[in-house]
Amino acid sequence: MVKAVVGEESQLQLAEDRLSQSSAPAQVGLVIGKLSSGIDRGFVYDLIPTPQNDAGQSACSVLEPAKDNRKKGSKPKSQSSDSSSSLVIDKDWVAEHARQVSRMMVGGIKVIGIYVWASEVAFKNSTMVLCQTVKGIAEAASLLEDDLDERLLIHICYSPRRWTCRNCTLSSSITSSSLRPCDFKMGRVLTSLQTFKCFYNFDLRLPIYQEKASKSETLVDVLRNGISNYVQELRGAKAMIDGNLVVNDETCTTDGLHEVELLLPFMKDMYIEACSQKDVVGIVSFTGSVCSFSFLNSKEPISQAVADIKDDIIRSLLSRLDIICDEADEDVWPNEDVIRETRNDSSSEKPVSQLVLHSLRRTCNLSLPRRVFVQWLAGTFISDYLQPSETLEVLKDHCVELMCMEAPNDASKILELEEEPVRVTARPFRDVVLPYCSRSSTSQEKSREVTSKGTSQKAIKSSNVNFIAAIIILLLSLLVGTSIFVRKS
Structure with a gap:
């Protein structure tokens, strides 16, 4: 089980600046990195926000309590609202995003969890929703049956500003006990x-x-x-x-x-x-x-x-x-x-x-489809798949929409290494089977032909021997008869 996580400082700082400058009260996205069971450590390379769905709606929003006429002696509105807010997450859309992004990953780089940008209260009131979202992206991004049964949940709190990381154990029944805190720090990961x-x-x-x-x-x-x-x-x-x-x-x-x-x-x-x-x-x-x-x-x-x-x-x-x-x-x-x-x-x-x-x-x-590679972060690569009728413009669109990165306009950053599909x-x-049968039948016919030729040659040889023997016998008969006739006469 992963007990400590190290995040790429340069990329995570850029993600934090992007989130703080946005006016969104909440955001959800994918955590890209690697979980190494051999050394019980996790590595976070980047955070990718989940784009808006087809209806133009955000995948994550804050649900405030319904406004009603409060009776005398009730709690102030602001205090009640802060303690009751929770997160609404489009779990299916986040899972679909994870499924498509996982195709673009190469060896040693995977979708290893989700992150959420939200207040402390909204996060605590949404534990089950977040666990279900983590399980959904794990199922969508796992193509092999023996993938690790754990993923990361990173919470970026903006009031007060801090990062926390939890290890989510995947099972048939997700409960609050499935989340376990793990050590989290930032450092240089990609350069090594x-x-x-x-x-x-x-x-x-x-x-x-x-x-x-x-x-x-x-x-x-x-x-x-x-x-x-x-x-x-x-x-x-x-x-x-x-x-x-x-x-x-x-x-x-x-x-x-x-x-x-x-x-x-x-x-x-x-x-x-x-x-x-x-x-x-x-x-x-x-x-x-x-x-x-x-x-x-x-x-x-x-x-x-x-x-x-x-x-x-x-x-x-x-x-x-x-x-x-x-x-x-x-x-x-x-x-x-x-x-x-x-x-x-x-x-x-x-x-x-x-x-x-x-x-x-x-x-x-x-x-x-053939595989095409694109330079990503610090010399690493991601990939995409193109049909014979598709151009590199499809690759650029996927990089912008799915990976939230600039379109690779430099041809040297795109590697087309698979020449044949x-x-x-x-x-x-x-x-x-027929070609092999035809070959075998042809070989049988040839063998039969050779056999027939050999038999005919043997027959000819035997007939020649018999003819010569008959002539010799005839000559001997004539010679014997002539000698007997001479003696009698």
């Missing part, structure tokens, strides 16, 4: 981060089962299950950093960019494995290259950077699937290269990502 980069190539072949063997699975379902099964194998991979195998929990002592290479054991051929299963009707080929960054605190072991890289790769793949699903819900085609089913039923109107694959009759191709190809199993 170490940078790690990894290019990871993968080639997954996932079977499509017939309807009787499983439920009606769409392309996204097959991909999501395949990635989930791939998590443990990827996490068990060995790693090399700058050409050296990582074998212990030593810390990183050198500066600069560190190259990470993941070493996986040889995989079994999924085609051969699928051939042995009678209920397989197709194959999904999931291939591509993922670029990943990870940022490590100087007090963390180097193995943590490798773990963050592996988690970031899985999160990146799942984030791309979520984007495809979001666009499918809006009835928007992912790209122009998608091949629709030409059958005359209702499924031909669906995007490829939502097609039921056990009834697939043709090959379907799908390109997932991650591709998905779904094929009926007969299209996979």
Whole structure:
């Protein structure tokens, strides 16, 4: 459990100045940083305010008690109002903000909680609402099942001005006891981060089962299950950093960019494995290259950077699937290269990502969004995902709306490292097997032809031998007969 939290002094001071200059009585937003269970410490890099919702309303407001005609002897209005005020928070909107921001995070940087700008009284009267909001953003931003079951709640009080931090333990039932105070101080955190980069190539072949063997699975379902099964194998991979195998929990002592290479054991051929299963009707080929960054605190072991890289790769793949699903819900085609089913039923109107694959009759191709990186704070990066038809303007808009930062107008601050998109190809199993069958049949025909040629040659040789033997016997017969005739005469 995290017992102490250190915040980046420069960024938190800017956030405090921004809040004090605003006229808003309350504000809620996301805490960006890292919770390290290995050293029981948390690191806060920045605070991002949650933007207004689609109706133009703030995600957090103060609820004052209703005005009524008070009887004689009642408390003064100001005192009653101060002691009864509480916070009203749009929990769903804050959770949606956390979901979209979490996609832009890289290894070692996550949405680790929320902050609230409010008075001491309003904060104390809103403990349950704040805990529920923390739980909501944790569920929305968690793509992996084994994420930490704790988040931070930072309260910035403006009367009197002070910062307090609490650790919120997530459970099925949130109570006031779920909040525990933890030490909080400001210092320099970002300047001591170490940078790690990894290019990871993968080639997954996932079977499509017939309807009787499983439920009606769409392309996204097959991909999501395949990635989930791939998590443990990827996490068990060995790693090399700058050409050296990582074998212990030593810390990183050198500066600069560190190259990470993941070493996986040889995989079994999924085609051969699928051939042995009678209920397989197709194959999904999931291939591509993922670029990943990870940022490590100087007090963390180097193995943590490798773990963050592996988690970031899985999160990146799942984030791309979520984007495809979001666009499918809006009835928007992912790209122009998608091949629709030409059958005359209702499924031909669906995007490829939502097609039921056990009834697939043709090959379907799908390109997932590519990852683009943007410089953020003190040499760190955040990322975004662009469809083939989207430009960098979409990236700039997301930086302004979601991250509350200036649009990156300098091209050198944008890294387009993934040159080829991650591709998905779904094929009926007969299209996979027939080429191998044709090859085997051709080889059988060739062997039969060779065999027939050998047999005919043997037959010819045997017939030639028999002919010569017959001639020799005939000559011997003539010679014997001639000699007998001469003797008699």
